[in-house]
Structure formats: structure tokens, C-alpha cells
Amino acid sequence: MTLEWEQVIVDAADPVALGRWWTEALGWVVVNDAADEFEIRPEKDRLPGLLFVPVPEAKTVKNRLHLDFRPDDRDAEVTRLLALGARHADVGQSGDESWVVLVDPEGNEFCVLGSRRN
Template sequence: MPLQLHHIVIDTHDLPRLARFWAAVLDWPILSVREREIVIGPYENAPAGICFMPVSEPKRTKNRLHIDLTTTAEDRDAEIERVIRLGARRVDVGQTGEESWTVLADPEGNEFCVVRPKRTLIA
């Protein structure tokens, strides 16, 4: 059997704060809390989730891997503003302003994008 995605792991300086932020952004429950990890996911037996693990050093450079999020066209701007109210901020990673995505950073500076909605393919 081929490998399957289990978790995306995000290193964090403030474990509970970042886990709560992402749980609120994605509207996912916190599934597991241990001394050195918190796991969130869409539901208890979901095939993949996000695991937060503590590190002592702060983030220093641009992510080599990031998360892309999307929603409907009608909700996109409202969702960006909601996520900013939760603690995200807009960041400049060299975009021109013509992109179809908005770059944000979570409270610890991890960049992620809110991209345009997927188009429905008509067969």
C-alpha cells in the first residue's frame, strides 16, 4: 500500500495559541492534546489533520512549504477579514498585486494563502 498523508506538522513557539488559531480558521475541533503536541482535524477519524509541536526558537525565514485555503467567491474577502480578526496579518513575499491569491501569516509568522475558488469543470 502506498504512503498516505497523516498530518501536516507545524512547529510552534506557543503551542496552545497556534493550535486554537488554526482550529478557528478551519472550523475544526481540537482532537488531541498532549504535553508536546496538539492535533486538530475535520473530525475524529479523519485521514489527515494538522499537528502542532513545540520548538524553542522563533521562525526566521519564509516557509518552504505553505498551506493554500479557498472558499466561495462570495465569501473570499469576508473570510480573509475574519482570519485577520483571529490574529493573521497580510504579508508581502514579493507579490505584484495581480495575483489571484492573498498572502497572510498566522500569529507566529507562518505564511499561507487564500486562493481564488476552484472552478467547477463541466463535462
């Protein structure tokens, strides 16, 4: 059996707004901009993508799955994401980690890891 990772589904109160935020944050492209399924990918024909779908309930607890990103410059990337509307999150980290935990505009946690080693 062969599986191909197509996408990660993200529940959202406003799929279009959240999808557009992630499009800006990641520099990805929109491949479907319907109100009930807003999909973005790294490139039009490149997988995996993120698919934002509407749900009636608000997020109430820490995500059980989150995305990690490794930038060239962690501090610069955190500053850029905060300027786009991300916020710092406390999920119990000690403060000595090499990563920074942020949340998107709807409260979904993600990590910006330590800067890439060349």
C-alpha cells in the same frame, strides 16, 4: 507501497495557542491537546491533520511549505481571518494575484485563493 498522508507538522513557540487559532480558523476539531503535541483534524477520524509541536527557536525566514485554501468568498474569508489575528504578508507578490498571502499569529504564511467557481 501505499502511503497515507497523516498530518503536517507545524513548529510553534506555543503549540496550544497556535493550534487553537488554527482550530478556529478552519473549523476543525481537537484530537490531542497535550502541550507537546496539539493535533487538529477536519473531523475526529478524518485525515490529514495538523500537529503543532514546540520548538525553542523563533521563525526567521519564509516557510518552504505553506497551505493554500480555496474559499467560497475570498474577500469575506480574508476579513474573517484578519479578525481572528492573521496578518497580511509580502512574500514578493506583484499585486495582481488572485490570492492573498496571510500569516498566522506565529508568522507562518498561508494563501487564501480566489473564490471557488461553481
